[in-house]
Amino acid sequence: MPRPEVNMVTLTIDGREVSAPENVMLVDGAKYGDVEIPVFCYEPKLGQPVGACRMCLVEVEGIPKLQTGCSTPVKDGMVVHTQTQRVKDAQEAVVEFLLINHPLDCPVCDKGGECPLQDISFGWGGGRSRFVEPKRHFEKPLALSPLIAIDRERCILCYRCVRFSQEVSEDYQLVLAARTADTYVATFDGHPYVAPFSGNIIELCPVGALTSRPYRFRARPWDIEGSGSVCTLCPSQCNVELTVRDERVLRVISRVHEEVDDGWLCDKGRFAYQAIHVDERITQPLVREGGTLRGVSWERALDEAARGLSRAGSASAALAGGETTNEEGFLLQRLTREAVGSAHMDSRAGGSLPVELHAALGAPVLQATVPDLQYAHAILVLDTEPVDDMPIVDLRIRKGVRRNRVKLAVATSRPSSLDRNAAVSVRYAPGCGEAFVAALNAALGGEEKNFAELVAAAGTTAEGVRAVADLLAGAGGTGGPGDVVILWGERLTHGRRGAAAARGLLNVAGHLALAGREGAGLLEVPAGTNGRGLREVGVLPRIGPGMAQVASPGALGAAGIRDGLAAGELSAVHLLHVDPLADLSGRAAWKRGLEAATTVVAHSAFLTEGLREHATVIFPAESYAEKEGTVTHPDGRVQRLRPAIGHPGEVRPGWQVLAELMKRAGHDPGVLTGAMVSRRLFEAVGMYAGLTLEELGGRGVRWPARAQAAAWPQADLGPFGLESPPAAPSPNGELRLGTFRSIWAGPAVGASPALRFLVPKVRVEMAPADAQRRNVTHGDHVTLGADGSAVEATVMLRDAVPEGTVFMETNALDPGLVDVRKAPPESRR
């Protein structure tokens, strides 16, 4: 459903002429005339109002009874009074009523000082209570989950948390149990409320009934300062406010940005701040001496690193991880290309595409935005699991489907949590995204010739592909092509066949006429937080800043670097915020590569496995709360990170370390501050030309919407002729393995004490029929083996997993065929 048009109506509130958009609720309409109507239960983010608290009563002329302002839409010519004696009496009565059972807990209550109930009691209440009977009592405080404390006595039964669980995150766990004054909030089955977005109910609760356990009693609103920044733990790049007390981040709350996060945060973003202040963090440069890592001075570490990289020269390589900022990436590619003199670098672990395909997939005319997901006619989720890869977008899709009747098609190999919301959902064999896209392209183009072949190659069903094609092509109804947003995972274009898959995707976009269409297009889910930004600043083997083609014939990408290291062709590698053993595929090959390398320079906040064993120099990395710089959102919004706290220990800014390394390698970049690096970057990247940090401000700027977007290289958007894709491996007694990365992956979750319970267990998701055939059941230990390597895992039966396929969160095995066996008993842990 496209964005509704906004018509203004005029009404009178408290004698003032107010013009407000049609159909907004009175509470919101009144704000246009600077009139405040107190509310508790009303929260537009939660969808339809429920009218549970009656705090918002107002008098509307022509209606005899008082009306709830939160559920009465404004009408032209309406006359509303919010200050009459009748309204005042009602407001006082409602406050008195709400406080009947509310405990006098403010001094010990974590909400105190930022509590709407306090504010409204003070501002609109009568200041007295006639209730002398005992108040209701519940056991308290209780843990609703390891992250959330619940105090049922304080609950005013506004339904906000329940509505969030039922209608926004759709995990359907929270309910109101029992009746009347005994009503309380609980999970329906009494289990802890564990869900990827559970923390949002803490912010939603208008009283101190739901509070954060990690923040419990840490600070008062007047003890703290809020500092705005951007969460860099996943590509959603939610806008956050860090609560700081005494140079420590104590809490993360949303800094509502409708175009980015809609005011929600996932639990990783909300609680993983704890990793900033743990003892495990590296806060001093380390150098390997005689096999062990030792703390050394910065001078020494910088010298060693610069010497090692320069010595290797063109036999050195650089890799940037997802959390790298644009500035760091920019300096890294300059360091590697200009100072060290090597062309081998990558920020896309799965392999990069030819520049013209990158240019086509990211072309401003084909670019969809996050809010487009909410207003499109149809969405195709292709080869990505939003809740794991870009969590906040999951909520946006649910919102679109629930409130705007957006039609959703899901095409993935692993069962998706969005399947229930989807009009069509199809499965294909893991790693066969290319064949699926080719089949979809054929279905959209009406090519019957090799359709069946393609369907078979993708390991999917013809009806499924056709259903997706029909849904997308018919999205606009009778009015021609509709607004379709294709949310596709970077994974689709990984590997050797990545370019072919990208061409297929562009063909699909062409069939749907997405180019140049407002509210439609492609939206990529990059594998790393700043995947898009790193591409645009030129951390790719043959692409320089501003997507300029760099003539460097032999330049190697991530896979080439890995093999080059193992084969001894490369001798040094510079790892910026990435640990290949933990983050990249091809673990065994990386292990060999890192072992063979003579110099491994790493920037990291934690001693992850690969670094502990192989790094020769480690620079302590900043956390995002300390960083300054910019990142680019997958929809092209350049956003600014601002430091909230000082650097702990001897940690130095990442840009400064890279600039120092350049200086030592004989190429002074001439930058003295972080802002100077940003300025250089904006000058070097055509699309960012003219941007300033001030302009980015707190909300960021979408570069595809600026005039300078013309600097984006012209790209051929197709149609392309497609080669026939390789067929899905046929499981011959073995199973197809698909891998994924869950939302809880990454060192920040494991290092945060409050989140540690969520660290993924090594599990293999299996269809019950497959398990039965192998004589294993839920909870059994199995070994998965493929070409010599084997991993152990616990079986998790999942009905939705297609037969013949297993899924596992791992990078130790590459997708392909695996052999699954019951583990011998002695290996059980």
Added chain:
Amino acid sequence: MSDKTWTPGDDVILVQRGPEPGGAGGAYRAFGETLRGLKTTFARMVEGPQTIQYPEEKTPVFPRFRGRHRLHRFEDSGLEKCVGCSLCAAACPADCIRVVAAENTPENRVSAGERYAAVYEINLSRCIFCGYCEVACPFDAITMGHDYELSDYSRSDLIFTKEMLLAEPLDRTPLRAEGE
């Protein structure tokens, strides 16, 4: 502009000068008022000296005198009255109170509420003894005591910790009796 060209207007007021020095008027001015003052001095002399020999002797203070703070415990249970709510810190105009709260556990119950003050510090070198903290406290946990002897050799020694504030003060300051 020179003085000569300046002609005073109508608004110029002639200043009345005092009498010239010397003569009877001068003698009176020199001694008359002094003698008047000395009359009071001599009249009081018979009352004896009023000097208080501090520090051996101390001025008694009124019960409402706002001296160094005290934190209190419940007499029966011995639990601290302070729940670490930070309201005193919010009220303090000198910003000299620092409270860091923590949660009571069944094994470690410090205060009567859910939380207690793990850190409670008052920087007395900053305090202006306004007593707002006492007014703000919902539990009468902090009150202004009578102690005014607060000198020390270093500023940091004037940061009073929770233990110091909770300790029974040496009764050093005499209280003024009723009607005194």
